[in-house]
Amino acid sequence: SPIMQALHEKYASQGLVVIGANCSERDKAGQLTNTPDAARGYAAEHEYSYLFTYGNDDLKKSVNIRGIPTMFVVDRKGVTRFVQVGYSKTLQDILEKPIVAALSAR
Numbered sequence: 001s002p003i004m005q006a007l008h009e010k011y012a013s014q015g016l017v018v019i020g021a022n023c024s025e026r027d028k029a030g031q032l033t034n035t036p037d038a039a040r041g042y043a044a045e046h047e048y049s050y051l052f053t054y055g056n057d058d059l060k061k062s063v064n065i066r067g068i069p070t071m072f073v074v075d076r077k078g079v080t081r082f083v084q085v086g087y088s089k090t091l092q093d094i095l096e097k098p099i100v101a102a103l104s105a106r
Contacts, residue, residue, distance in 0.1 A: 020048070
């Protein structure tokens with residue numbers, strides 16, 4: 001998303017790693033697909049420079065994602081510090097506070 005791209009650009013130099021984890025992707029025929037095509041195409045179409053992964057249906061199940069988008073802020077030690085489910089007009093502000101906190105935690 002443009003918000004994730006903006007956060008990536010603003011905080012990458014401080015250690016933020018933004019990962020777009022595509023799941024439940026479908027091909028042009030509507031069949032579930034497990035190839036990088038959708039993730040690569042989406043990133044290229046929108047000129048996003050952060051990392052995109054694909055085939056994350058098992059991840060979606062294991063962390064019980066119930067809404068798209070779902071964003072996790074994970075600190076340097078692998079501890080989930082914040083979870084945001086759903087889009088908001090203030091999403092960048094919502095995510096920025098826990099990102100800054102996670103980046104400054106040692």
